[in-house]
Amino acid sequence: MNGRERFLGFLNRTPIDRPPMWIMRQAGRYLPEYRAVRSGVTDFHQLCYTPELASEVVMQPLQRFNLDAAIVFADILNVVDACGTEIVFGQSGGPCITKPIRSSRELDNLCFKKETLAPILQTISKLRIELPNHGVIGFVGSPWTLACYAVEGQITKELSQIKTLLYKEPLVLKQLLEHYCEAACWFVEEQIHAGADCIIIFDSWGGALGCDLFNEWSLQYQQTIMQAAKSHPVFLFTRNSYAYLDSILATKPNGICIDWTCPLPETLKRCQNQDVLLHGHFDPKLLHASDEVIQQTIRQTLDHIESHRHWLPSLGHGITPDIEPNKIKLFLDTLQQYHWNLAPLMTI
Numbered sequence: 001m002n003g004r005e006r007f008l009g010f011l012n013r014t015p016i017d018r019p020p021m022w023i024m025r026q027a028g029r030y031l032p033e034y035r036a037v038r039s040g041v042t043d044f045h046q047l048c049y050t051p052e053l054a055s056e057v058v059m060q061p062l063q064r065f066n067l068d069a070a071i072v073f074a075d076i077l078n079v080v081d082a083c084g085t086e087i088v089f090g091q092s093g094g095p096c097i098t099k100p101i102r103s104s105r106e107l108d109n110l111c112f113k114k115e116t117l118a119p120i121l122q123t124i125s126k127l128r129i130e131l132p133n134h135g136v137i138g139f140v141g142s143p144w145t146l147a148c149y150a151v152e153g154q155i156t157k158e159l160s161q162i163k164t165l166l167y168k169e170p171l172v173l174k175q176l177l178e179h180y181c182e183a184a185c186w187f188v189e190e191q192i193h194a195g196a197d198c199i200i201i202f203d204s205w206g207g208a209l210g211c212d213l214f215n216e217w218s219l220q221y222q223q224t225i226m227q228a229a230k231s232h233p234v235f236l237f238t239r240n241s242y243a244y245l246d247s248i249l250a251t252k253p254n255g256i257c258i259d260w261t262c263p264l265p266e267t268l269k270r271c272q273n274q275d276v277l278l279h280g281h282f283d284p285k286l287l288h289a290s291d292e293v294i295q296q297t298i299r300q301t302l303d304h305i306e307s308h309r310h311w312l313p314s315l316g317h318g319i320t321p322d323i324e325p326n327k328i329k330l331f332l333d334t335l336q337q338y339h340w341n342l343a344p345l346m347t348i
């Protein structure tokens with residue numbers, strides 16, 4: 001069974017020999033070969049918008065590790081860029097928006113230029129041809145998370161600018177979210193046409209909204225994007241999402257990505273009952289532990305799960321630049337050598 005068959009089998013709930021492997025930010029700054037390519041371009045945008053370079057960095061982790069799926073190399077903020085807002089990626093790698101959107105005046109400057117995103121679609125088409133044995137994953141940022149970056153300018157965990165806008169000028173924020181939602185729907189449809197097997201909606205900042213606001217300001221837009229994907233598999237990722245699990249499951253996504261703050265056995269059971277797939281769970285910082293602790297943590301976690309059929313075990317957030325590549329290999333090897341119980345579950 002090759003990686004693509006395994007990945008599609010997982011998505012389609014057909015028999016597989018083991019869960020497929022894929023990790024958020026598997027291409028990126030923790031790899032010296034990525035840093036070498038990155039140092040040869042003037043800025044991060046050039047990397048995202050040059051299909052030859054973007055696909056080269058997608059391949060890098062596939063050459064090092066036994067991975068079953070590749071994620072297109074781009075950034076959620078490419079949509080913000082395509083909507084006419086300038087983004088600077090500084091030396092630290094974090095994005096900064098020099099002219100944040102904070103009033104109706106700035107809304108007038110929004111204008112979606114689809115052609116900006118065309119090179120990313122070309123990268124997906126290229127990957128689809130060059131990686132016949134791997135799944136190909138596309139992605140988009142949730143309108144709420146895109147707006148967090150566009151309104152804050154430089155993000156902090158208080159999100160005080162966007163929350164001020166939400167309470168002071170809700171109609172301005174609604175218009176901004178609708179604008180990003182329309183662009184995201186188009187982009188998702190085109191990624192599917194270009195060959196993406198699955199789409200992830202990254203709602204990295206949805207967890208900051210709280211239960212009373214999450215549906216109205218984030219989830220409903222994600223639902224619209226899911227509808228644009230029609231029956232194609234879509235995974236929703238909201239950081240810190242356990243409090244919203246029922247609302248998220250009610251939208252009937254194909255799958256969800258979870259971080260380490262969600263209790264795994266309970267979350268998995270609730271997902272399995274509704275035939276929703278799960279991705280993620282482990283804290284990336286676990287990879288700073290000794291090899292023995294990493295192996296023991298993985299095995300103990302897996303031993304506590306009755307059926308592994310609905311779970312693609314992985315890190316619950318992106319690999320950070322401080323992680324040693326050898327620890328990723330150990331993480332993947334330990335998972336791949338495990339004795340999985342993949343019997344189909346009797347769902348109710």
Ligand code: 1CP
Pocket residue numbers: 023024025026027028029038044071072073074075076077089092093094095139155202204318
């Ligand atoms: O200079 C550099 O090399 C820039 C570092 C970098 C990289 C490698 C950024 C800036 N983005 C990326 C790639 C990226 N971003 C990918 C493709 C790589 C892969 O997964 O293999 C993906 C899927 C993303 C998605 C992304 N970007 C998210 C959603 C997932 C998450 O991490 O929560 C978010 C929030 C961003 C914003 C962003 N862009 C870059 C950084 C460092 C950040 C995070 C900043 C922050 O809010 O802390």
